[in-house]
Amino acid sequence: DARVTQTPRHKVTEMGQEVTMRCQPILGHNTVFWYRQTMMQGLELLAYFRNRAPLDDSGMPKDRFSAEMPDATLATLKIQPSEPRDSAVYFCASGLALRGQPQHFGDGTRLSIL
Amino acid sequence: QKEVEQDPGPLSVPEGAIVSLNCTYSNSAFQYFMWYRQYSRKGPELLMYTYSSGNKEDGRFTAQVDKSSKYISLFIRDSQPSDSATYLCAMSQSGGSNYKLTFGKGTLLTVNP
Numbered sequence: 001d002a003r004v005t006q007t008p009r010h011k012v013t014e015m016g017q018e019v020t021m022r023c024q025p026i027l028g029h030n031t032v033f034w035y036r037q038t039m040m041q042g043l044e045l046l047a048y049f050r051n052r053a054p055l056d057d058s059g060m061p062k063d064r065f066s067a068e069m070p071d072a073t074l075a076t077l078k079i080q081p082s083e084p085r086d087s088a089v090y091f092c093a094s095g096l097a098l099r100g101q102p103q104h105f106g107d108g109t110r111l112s113i114l
Numbered sequence: 115q116k117e118v119e120q121d122p123g124p125l126s127v128p129e130g131a132i133v134s135l136n137c138t139y140s141n142s143a144f145q146y147f148m149w150y151r152q153y154s155r156k157g158p159e160l161l162m163y164t165y166s167s168g169n170k171e172d173g174r175f176t177a178q179v180d181k182s183s184k185y186i187s188l189f190i191r192d193s194q195p196s197d198s199a200t201y202l203c204a205m206s207q208s209g210g211s212n213y214k215l216t217f218g219k220g221t222l223l224t225v226n227p
Contacts, residue, residue, distance in 0.1 A: 004157070031213075042219035043158070043202065056214060091157055095213070102148060103215065105157030 002026045004106035006092050012112045018080040021109045023092030024073055032075045033093040033103060034060075034067055043091070049075065050097055082113045117141050120203055120218030129227050133190040137203035137218045140184065144205040146213065147179050149188045152200045152220065161201075162188065193225045 005024040013019060025032050033048040047057035052069040060067065064083070069075045079086055089110050093103040120137045127133055135149075146165055150158035162177040164170045170177045176189040186205075190197055203218040 033215075043217040045214055045216075048214065093157075097213075101213075102160045102163050103213075105150075105159065107155070107157045110155075 002104075004092055004094050004104055006090075006106035006109050008109060009107065010110045010112075012114065013082060014114050015083055016081045017113075018078065019082050019086075019111060019113075021077045021090050021092075021111070023075040023077075023094075023106060025075065025092070025094030026104055027073075029094035029096055029104070030072075031095045031097045031103075032069060033095075034075070034077050035091040035093065035105075037089045037091060037108070046077070046090075084113045087111055087113050117216050118203060118205060118218045121221055122219055124222040124224060126224045126226060127193055129193060129195060129225055131193050131225070133193050133197070133223060133225075135188040135190075135201050135203075135221050135223070137186050138184055139186075139205055139216075141205075141207070141216075142181075142184070143207045144216075145208065146206045147177070147186050148204040148206075148215070149175075149177055150202040150204055150217075152202060154199075158202055195225050195227050198224045 007022045031050045034046040035043050037043045046060045047067040049069050066078045089108040091105050091108045093105045095103040118139045149162040151161050152158040164177050167179045167181045174191045178187040200220040200222050202220040204215045206213040206215050
């Protein structure tokens with residue numbers, strides 16, 4: 001089965017450090033999503049791309065977060081500088097921009113900011 | 115009020131029980147309704163996908179949508195220990211290029227052998 005691949009699976013770092021999370025979407029999928037999951041807020045959409053162009057990043061704190069798709073096989077989410085409140089599980093999902101097509105999730109990056 | 119409300123549980127049932135999971139929502143523009151299952155330390159995986167009102171059945175799972183009441187349900191028949199997971203409802207306004215999903219917080223289900 002084709003899968004969305006996320007790296008790293010776990011990341012522990014100190015406050016103020018830069019964090020980069022990577023996602024390889026399923027080959028052929030043209031839409032990529034970044035979500036954050038916490039106990040308090042649940043699963044929240046941060047940003048999404050279609051055909052590598054950003055469509056909506058309204059869920060992302062712009063001062064410290066940035067999302068890019070350098071090419072069709074790689075999406076990145078960066079946090080600089082990181083803060084303890086950024087501790088969460090970050091998920092990437094990919095899908096086809098066709099009616100009725102669902103999103104497929106990776107297994108997430110578990111981020112802890114000390 | 116959040117756009118999608120879901121009782122977080124936890125819900126604990128004996129093996130073989132019928133399980134009912136529910137979500138309510140406030141945005142009448144939602145047209146596509148999904149249920150995702152999430153095992154511990156894994157990403158959500160799609161279980162059921164429905165459009166507009168009505169029922170959809172897939173094996174032991176049945177999804178119901180009542181748009182007039184803004185209420186969706188997932189029923190699990192003959193529940194198994196392997197069904198133990200968090201169940202998330204999700205909704206979108208469009209299944210096309212704009213399918214930004216809004217999720218419920220999830221219900222933690224445990225099925226006891």
